[in-house]
Amino acid sequence: MAGRRTDPDVLVVGGGIVGLFCAYHLRRTGRSVAVVERGPIGGPLSCSSGNTGFVGTQGAAPLAEPGVLANGVRGLLHPDSPLYVRPRLDADLLRWLRLFRRACTDEQAAAGHRVLLELKKRSLRILHELCASGPLAATFTAQGMVLAFRTPQGYASACRSVPAAVAGGVPLRVLHPAELRALEPGVEFDICGALYNEEGAYLQVPEFVRELGRLVAGTGVQIHPYAEVTGFDVANHGVVRVRTAQGEFRPRDTVIAAGAWSGRCARTLGVALALQPATGYTITVQAPPNAPRLPVVLSEGRVAVTPLGDRLRFGGTLELSGLDGADSQRRMAGIRRTVAAYLPRLEPTGTVETWRGLRPCTPDSLPLLGRAEPYRNLWVACGHGHVGMGLAPAGGQLIAALIAGEQPDMDVAPMRVGRFDPTVRRRRR
Ligand SMILES: Cc1cc2nc3c(=O)[nH]c(=O)nc-3n(C[C@H](O)[C@H](O)[C@H](O)COP(=O)(O)OP(=O)(O)OC[C@H]3O[C@@H](n4cnc5c(N)ncnc54)[C@H](O)[C@@H]3O)c2cc1C
The missing domain is CATH 3.30.9.10 (D-Amino Acid Oxidase, subunit A, domain 2)
Incomplete structure (x- = not known):
């Protein structure tokens, strides 16, 4: 799948469904794009490769709902809890749980549901178009x-x-x-x-992910499997070089779409993601x-x-x-x-x-989509949680619009990357 190696306009880190849809839509805006993936596309480490593949309008409720905490946060430590937390002393987990508890209100759950449903509806439309014919058609079933x-x-x-x-x-x-x-x-x-x-529909994985990888490569995106990102070089609030197991890239923009590993990746740049x-x-x-x-x-x-x-x-x-x-x-x-x-x-x-x-989960179940402050050219697309297959097609479209400097046709403020980061909120005041 690897194409000729040139420095792309945009480098996408992670070749799961989110990274591939970012690449797909970015390419459609005319950018040259490369995807670097730690393993093979559709390999078993990717959360997109072995799941149940449900897409469509079902299941847009955030995990944080008032009923989840009927027995308090301690109820989550019970092994039979629908959302089970393995007890351990981990500052990031404790902070995440505090933010999760804050999101467990009727208002937040309803607002989150509206955003997720809108993303799911848009994604379903994209999937219907994309899978109408060709190899992807056999990997998408929409029969309720x-x-x-x-x-x-x-x-x-x-x-x-x-x-x-x-x-x-x-x-x-x-x-x-x-x-x-x-x-x-x-x-x-x-x-x-x-x-x-x-409107119930589902994707057959990993076949869908592999075919999407081929389709994206066919549009001119360079896909580099076995190219784990090992570090970033920064200067003047910009990412100037991305180091990988297969050499260096100097893209104009970088998108972190590394699923559950995005937090680890972003932390090396001093960006805290509540994931x-x-x-x-x-x-x-x-x-x-x-x-x-x-x-x-x-x-x-x-x-x-x-x-x-x-x-x-x-x-x-x-x-x-x-x-x-x-x-x-x-x-x-x-x-x-x-x-x-x-x-x-x-x-x-x-x-x-x-x-x-x-699953890469945020406390309020909304993805993290947008620019990561204080960087001018670092973008994040992750946190699609329990419904990433059903959100990724539309999420990629929003990221592509933002990178192109266009006003997206959907309010992206609820998904902004710094919403849980106190340092970003302080900087903005
Ligand atoms: C049991 C189960 C069932 C599910 N069922 C559904 C469902 O029915 N419907 C639904 O919508 N969602 C479902 N999900 C959720 C869905 O699978 C995820 O939301 C989605 O796959 C997340 O996609 P992603 O691209 O963000 O992450 P991933 O698919 O994990 O992709 C991230 C990629 O980044 C790569 N990577 C990580 N670090 C680096 C690095 N340093 N350098 C380069 N590459 C790197 C990884 O190898 C990986 O391939 C389910 C999840 C599970 C676990």
Whole structure:
């Protein structure tokens, strides 16, 4: 994939879905662009490579909601908490949790939801255009999505939320049992009820990421796999040189899009990003004959089920356990138990693959998109958290507009990079 080596106008650090969409849109503004990626494009370290791939209007709620802290911050230390925090003394984590608690209000959650939904809608439009034909078409399926509820309370509360969701632009509706049977004739669910979102769609990964890498390279972007960034040289509030495992670059602008590793990368430049990796797992099995045809969310269990042709993928868990540690066996057993409870007749045969990914999470679940002060030519595109596949296409478009000096056609202020950094706020006063 590597093209002829020249210094690009813009260097993008990170070749996950976010970095690739930044490169795609930057190229469309006429810039010469290079992407440097530590591993191969679509390799297993990238969070974009093994996830459940849901995109579309479902799931735009920020993680920070008032209900999450029903048992206080200490409730997050319980291993069965939907957002589990592995207890440890880590100043960055404690600061992140303080900011997360501050974001757990009705107003902030509603404001965050509006921003995420707008980004998801824009992204879905881009995906429909991009995947209409060519190799990407086989990696994108838009046939709707089922949300299954096992408890009467969960189902009742979901049904109550439908009118507000529809008013907000999410085409949710109650799915009657006969309709569910018609949609999924061979599948036996043990549930109280289900909703349906006709805008539900999903990407098949890592195939989508690899094809996107090829498409971007085809537009003239230089892609450099195995080119880990090892350092930056700065002068006069500018990044003047980026050092990588495959030599140096002197770009006019640099974009940090290194997912969960963006904080580490930015820290070497003195830029603090409020970012925590949230570990999740997927288990991919050979699809049994009675596997769902549509993607399904096992709602109370917070597990997603993605049909991938002759394979079936289950994914879930959200665990703040740092860049290195997590209890994978316990978590994957929990995912399997949830699947067995909702789909008791499903008997997955043969595990094809298990995978662990690190979601780059901000305290308010909004991405960090924009210029990193005090630098004139350093940009950040990260923090897409639990919904990065569904936000990246539009997020890349916004970054490209900002770098081109254009006014983006969406308010980017809620996503500004310095919003959690007290030194940036002091500098602005
Ligand atoms: C179990 C699970 C399920 C998920 N399901 C969904 C879903 O259904 N829908 C959805 O929208 N989102 C989902 N997500 C979230 C989604 O996967 C992420 O938000 C998204 O992949 C983040 O993309 P990214 O490009 O920011 O990060 P990444 O894909 O991690 O890309 C960052 C890249 O930067 C590279 N890098 C790091 N450091 C350096 C360096 N120094 N030099 C060069 N390169 C570097 C890394 O190798 C990596 O490839 C899920 C996540 C998990 C874990």
